[in-house]
Amino acid sequence: MKCPMCGKEYTEPVQRCECGEPVEFELFHGEPYIAKSVWERFYDFWPVEPNLELSLGEGDTPLIRSKLGKELGVKLYLKNETANPTWSFKDRGTFLAMSYAVKVGYKAVGTVSTGNMAASVAAYAARAGLKAKILVSGSASDEKLKAVSVYGADVIRVMGDYGRLYFESLELGKGLGIYFMNSDNPFRVDGYKSIAFEIAEELTPDYVLIPTSSGGLFRGIAKGFLELFASGLIDKVPTLVAVQAEGCSPICRAFSEGKERIERFETPRTIAHAIENPYPPSGNVVLKLLRELGGKCVTVSDEEILKAQKKLAGEGFFVQPASATGIAALKKLNIPEEAKVVSILTGSGLKTISQIEGRSVKECELEKLEGCLKSDS
Numbered sequence: 405m406k407c408p409m410c411g412k413e414y415t416e417p418v419q420r421c422e423c424g425e426p427v428e429f430e431l432f433h434g435e436p437y438i439a440k441s442v443w444e445r446f447y448d449f450w451p452v453e454p455n456l457e458l459s460l461g462e463g464d465t466p467l468i469r470s471k472l473g474k475e476l477g478v479k480l481y482l483k484n485e486t487a488n489p490t491w492s493f494k495d496r497g498t499f500l501a502m503s504y505a506v507k508v509g510y511k512a513v514g515t516v517s518t519g520n521m522a523a524s525v526a527a528y529a530a531r532a533g534l535k536a537k538i539l540v541s542g543s544a545s546d547e548k549l550k551a552v553s554v555y556g557a558d559v560i561r562v563m564g565d566y567g568r569l570y571f572e573s574l575e576l577g578k579g580l581g582i583y584f585m586n587s588d589n590p591f592r593v594d595g596y597k598s599i600a601f602e603i604a605e606e607l608t609p610d611y612v613l614i615p616t617s618s619g620g621l622f623r624g625i626a627k628g629f630l631e632l633f634a635s636g637l638i639d640k641v642p643t644l645v646a647v648q649a650e651g652c653s654p655i656c657r658a659f660s661e662g663k664e665r666i667e668r669f670e671t672p673r674t675i676a677h678a679i680e681n682p683y684p685p686s687g688n689v690v691l692k693l694l695r696e697l698g699g700k701c702v703t704v705s706d707e708e709i710l711k712a713q714k715k716l717a718g719e720g721f722f723v724q725p726a727s728a729t730g731i732a733a734l735k736k737l738n739i740p741e742e743a744k745v746v747s748i749l750t751g752s753g754l755k756t757i758s759q760i761e762g763r764s765v766k767e768c769e770l771e772k773l774e775g776c777l778k779s780d781s
Contacts, residue, residue, distance in 0.1 A: 405590065406430055408689050417504070419574055419589055426588045426686050428627065433635045436605075442598045443499075449601070449631055451594050455503040458532050460489035462499050463598050467606050467746070472715055476734055477741040481607065482716075483599060483748045486723060490527050491752035492520035493599065493621060497592030501585035502528045510583040512537060516570050517587075518544040519678055520751050525585060526557035537582055539573055541566040567668075567683050587618035588686040596624025597631065603746055604632050609642045610743040613730030615750050616646040616655060616701075617679035619686025625748075626693050642746075644699040645737065646690060647729040649674035649709065655687050656701040659694055666691065675706045678726035678751055704732035713753070722753035 405414040407421035408428055414421075421427050434448025442463045443454035465487045473480025485493035498521070505513050514537035515525040522538045529536035536557035540549065544561065553559050562569055570586055577584040585592055603609060612629075616622050625644065632638045648656045651674030658666045666687035672680050684690070694701055704712075709725050712732035716723055730747035739745060768776035 408692065417590065419584075419586075420571075425688060426590070426593075426623075428590050428623070428689075429594055431627070431631050431634050433631070435635065435637070436601075442602055445605075446598065446601050449594075449597070450500065451591060452500065452504045452507060454500060455506055458502050458506065458528065459499060460495065460527065460531055462488050462495035464602065467603060470719060470747075472719065472731060472734075473745065476739065478734075478739050479742060479744045480734075481609070481744070481746045482721065483603060483746055484721065485599070485748060485750050486721070486727070486752040490520070490523045491754060492524065493596065493748070493750050494520045494524040495528070496598050497589070497595035497620065497624070498524040498528045498585065500595035501583075501589050501591040502532055502534075504591045505534070505583045505585070506532050510581065511535060512580075512582045514539065514573065514577060514582045514584045515586055516540075516573050516584070518548055521587065522548075522552045522557075522559075523555075526552045526555035529557065530555045539569055541569075570685055586685075587681075588620040588623065593620050593624045593627065596621050597628030599748065600625045600628025600632065604629070604638055607744055607746075608638060608640070609746045611643045611645060611737070611739060611745045613645045613647055613733055613745065613747040615676075615679050615726045615729045615748065616648055616684075616690065617681040617726070618684045619655065619690040621748070621750070622646050622690050623686055623693065626697065641697060644694070644697060645730075645733065646694060646699065646701045647733045648701070648703050649676040649679060649726075649729065650703045650705045652676075652680045652682055653703045654682060654684060655690050655694075656703045658687070658691055659701040664688070664691065674709075674725075676709055676724075676726040676729060678724055679729065700737065702733040702736050704729050704736070708732040716749070717753075721749060723749050724751045724753050727751050727753075 409425040410423045429451045432449040439445045470480040488495040512535040542563045573584045629641045652672035654666045654669040669682040672682045712728035727749040
């Protein structure tokens with residue numbers, strides 16, 4: 405393992421470097437095999453043997469051609485991560501991190517989250533027969549927490565600085581024997597690279613649009629394409645685009661200002677709560693990757709996000725606001741015509757049902773139904 409910022413190497417699995425940055429596994433090399441699941445096809449590329457008995461069927465999600473690309477003259481594809489077991493991309497990382505936790509003998513796992521990752525860790529802990537400790541902020545809504553506690557997890561509201569909670573959980577976990585698989589856990593990041601592997605199996609994209617919060621997903625997809633390139637399995641690494649909400653965009657702000665370090669984004673406010681992280685733990689690493697790989701960072705407004713969400717719904721995809729940010733960013737990118745673009749749909753709209761303004765429901769007497777149907781045709 406190695407720190408991508410200072411270069412310090414570790415021979416034992418750790419989660420963060422002494423310098424404070426997240427560590428990661430060095431690039432894997434290999435070749436794909438013929439097999440059913442992505443975990444078997446890319447067996448050479450994982451830092452721990454995937455325990456398929458713990459799988460809930462994550463991965464191998466659809467990559468679907470979208471008609472929305474016609475507006476800009478590009479070939480647009482949607483990677484539908486809402487098809488995962490708990491309806492978000494988090495399941496990929498949770499599965500691989502859980503495989504490690506079970507292998508080394510942990511009896512309890514945990515995470516710091518109020519949304520997708522909380523539900524994912526709770527579900528996979530139930531599958532593995534482990535205790536789950538889910539730490540949430542004091543402001544977390546009861547609606548979100550119901551979707552976590554249903555799996556039998558211990559949900560703990562923590563009053564105080566939520567930004568410190570990430571780091572506190574790692575330290576406390578060491579002493580209490582709880583393996584916290586937080587947003588940029590190294591096994592989690594390597595699980596996310598399976599998205600890049602699946603995309604490459606179907607096409608060679610020119611651009612990949614990635615909703616970005618803590619930075620773990622961006623790092624995982626980047627690592628996946630870099631490993632494929634280093635193994636001679638693809639000819640180029642696509643242009644990776646980190647997309648953030650204007651109301652909480654610490655990475656994009658630092659990128660546009662030419663800074664090497666992110667700064668806390670004060671008073672964040674956006675409807676895309678899944679990517680509302682004012683001080684992302686992988687922010688500095690994402691900045692470094694964006695510059696090294698020639699990537700882009702784009703911000704979108706809440707109004708643009710909601711418009712993109714409606715457009716996706718019009719094509720049959722009900723996604724949470726954060727998932728629509730890639731589509732919202734398309735018009736802000738100077739993408740050549742006929743370029744192949746993949747947008748990652750990170751999570752289901754069922755996660756944020758209370759935010760949706762549905763269409764009005766009409767009423768009609770059964771005897772007058774024919775007339776009602778005609779009036780709507």
